Each structure stands twice: as C-alpha cells, then as structure tokens.
Amino acid sequence: MDIEALNQALTEVGGLTRSEQPAALDALQAAFPAPPQREEWNTTFGAGSLYDAWSRTSLATAIYDANRTTLRAHLQGRPDFVVVEIGGGNGHLWEGLFDADQTGTIVLIDPLAEVGELVSRHLPPGVRLRHVQAPVESLGDLDPGPVDALVCSLCLHHVAGWDSAQRRRHGLEGPGKLEVLSRFARWLSPTGGLGLLNEADIHCDLSLEPGSIALRNNLFDSYVWRCARAVLADIRTREDADEELRARWLAIVHAWCFDQLRYADVPASERDIYELDVGRWLQLLEAAGMRVREHGFTDPWHLFHRYVFEPVPSAAGSLAGKPVSG
Numbered sequence: 001m002d003i004e005a006l007n008q009a010l011t012e013v014g015g016l017t018r019s020e021q022p023a024a025l026d027a028l029q030a031a032f033p034a035p036p037q038r039e040e041w042n043t044t045f046g047a048g049s050l051y052d053a054w055s056r057t058s059l060a061t062a063i064y065d066a067n068r069t070t071l072r073a074h075l076q077g078r079p080d081f082v083v084v085e086i087g088g089g090n091g092h093l094w095e096g097l098f099d100a101d102q103t104g105t106i107v108l109i110d111p112l113a114e115v116g117e118l119v120s121r122h123l124p125p126g127v128r129l130r131h132v133q134a135p136v137e138s139l140g141d142l143d144p145g146p147v148d149a150l151v152c153s154l155c156l157h158h159v160a161g162w163d164s165a166q167r168r169r170h171g172l173e174g175p176g177k178l179e180v181l182s183r184f185a186r187w188l189s190p191t192g193g194l195g196l197l198n199e200a201d202i203h204c205d206l207s208l209e210p211g212s213i214a215l216r217n218n219l220f221d222s223y224v225w226r227c228a229r230a231v232l233a234d235i236r237t238r239e240d241a242d243e244e245l246r247a248r249w250l251a252i253v254h255a256w257c258f259d260q261l262r263y264a265d266v267p268a269s270e271r272d273i274y275e276l277d278v279g280r281w282l283q284l285l286e287a288a289g290m291r292v293r294e295h296g297f298t299d300p301w302h303l304f305h306r307y308v309f310e311p312v313p314s315a316a317g318s319l320a321g322k323p324v325s326g
C-alpha cells in the first residue's frame, strides 16, 4: 500500500461509526506491513533512532520553536540563569537556543544517562549541565536553587494519576501529577520563575478503565486521527525529508500511533501514558498553585497544547483544600 492509499484509507476510517473503527483500523494495519525498525517509546534517543525522527516532525518542531522563543526572551539579560528541564529526550530543544557567550546552568532531570550526553551536545561552553539522573517523581527533596525557568515537554504524562490519593485507589504508591507540579511551583516560587508544559490534549489517565469505550475513542482521536495523520502529512509533503527519514516516520505511524490502541486493554498500571485533556491540565495547574499566563495549541492538528505559567505568590505548593478530580 503506498502512502497516498494509506492516507486515503485512514481518512475513510475516520468517517466510520465509532463501533466500526477498531476492526477497520486492525485491517488497515494488517495491510500496511510493519516497517523493519521497531523501538519502544522513550528507550533510545540518539542519531538514527525513531525519537530522532520524531523530533523532526512538524508536530515536534512546532513545540521546540515555541519553547525556544519563550525561553530566549525570558533568559535575555539574565547572566548565570538556571533552567530546570524535566525529560530531555534528544536535547533538540536546546539546539541553537543560546548565544555562544551565554552563561548559565541547565538542571536536567531524566533517568537516562544517554539523555544527559545528548542535551550537553547542544550547550555552548558557558552553559553547564547538571544531570539529576532519576525520575522526577522520586525527587521530593531536590533543591535546584533559584530557578529562572522550568520546562517539562512531553514528559509529565509518564506520571500516572491526578494525585497520590487517586494512585492509591488504583493500587499505586507515590506521588501523582499534582504533587509533582506542586514541587515545580515550590522550585519556581522564590524567583517567580516561568514554567512551560507541553502535553497532548487527550484524556487517558487512571480514571478511564482498561477496555472502556471512552479510553479507546480517546486514544484513537489522539494517536491515529491527529498524530498519525499529521506524520503522514509530513511524509507526503515535506521536501526537506529524505527517503530514510520518511521510512522512520512511517515506522512511527505503525508502531507509535496505530499500536497505541493496544494500550486501551492493558492493566492501567502498564499503560505508560497518562495524559489529560486541556481542561483537566488547566484545573491541575491551578490546583498546584500556578497561574496560567497563556496557553494554546502548537500545531494545526490540535494535538499538542502548551501552557505558560508562573507560581501564584504564597499559594504555590499548597495542596490544602484542593479538589481531587480527573
């Protein structure tokens, strides 16, 4: 099946009833043979990886461009700035962001050693990297010092659950998103620093039970209807992409978009992605003591949403009296 036929067939699946879509999508995936390169999400990020190809899609570059513009303006005239990044991926955000003579520190929170190496390649000599090699939810005691800005792009959805209470109801220990965001508020509070959060607009967190129709529909809307079609549009139209990059983008459509629907049926603790939709992220940021200054989609498919926020003075980090939702 060539790429135009695949795109057409996928558009037709979108026109079916909800109950017809799963079988039609299975048939389409079977007619579209698995590309040779398979990689689990978030396992490797270097040159030639699927993540490297992902970071060059129009969906991803729009996120980096928006964040770079905000960070560049915010860090201007702040010698020896400190920026905390949670989840660095291949470090693409930092490519070309700084002037050669800029000075400061990036505190990178990411469990993978490879990610530290990849981020450091994009930093000029005056910008030092402090890599805290651990999952963010394990860092309740971390004190990063005065923080000018914090960026958490496509990472917080790895933390399951609205808060620790909801996690407990699903048999999980430890902090949920609310507690992690409240830490961000605490780190940003002394300086009134700026926070950036990028996440897809899709509700697939713990409150949606495995096998539920709502979960399946939401995964379809996000990973297939918006994400797969956006990557297919790049394959069809981006003249700067060579055959090898197009092949890796096709592997992403197969393995990272279509295959995501399988997560609708696994136990909730194994889902790997626990996204929220825009209304819920806004509610959560407010509950964590943040004022959202600006938010909006970064792509025309309305997949990824960006939240620009700062801690509310004195309220930051306080969980008291905040409603549990999600």
Ligand SMILES: C[S@@+](CC[C@H](N)C(=O)[O-])C[C@H]1O[C@@H](n2cnc3c(N)ncnc32)[C@H](O)[C@@H]1O
Binding pocket: 042, 055, 063, 086, 087, 088, 089, 090, 109, 110, 111, 112, 115, 134, 135, 136, 137, 152, 153, 154, 155, 158, 159
């Ligand atoms: C999808 S990538 C996003 C990378 C980058 N921020 C971007 O926008 O392209 C997720 C990153 O978060 C890291 N990560 C996954 N779980 C994490 C956790 N619990 N705490 C901190 N980082 C995590 C992964 O190692 C990976 O670098």
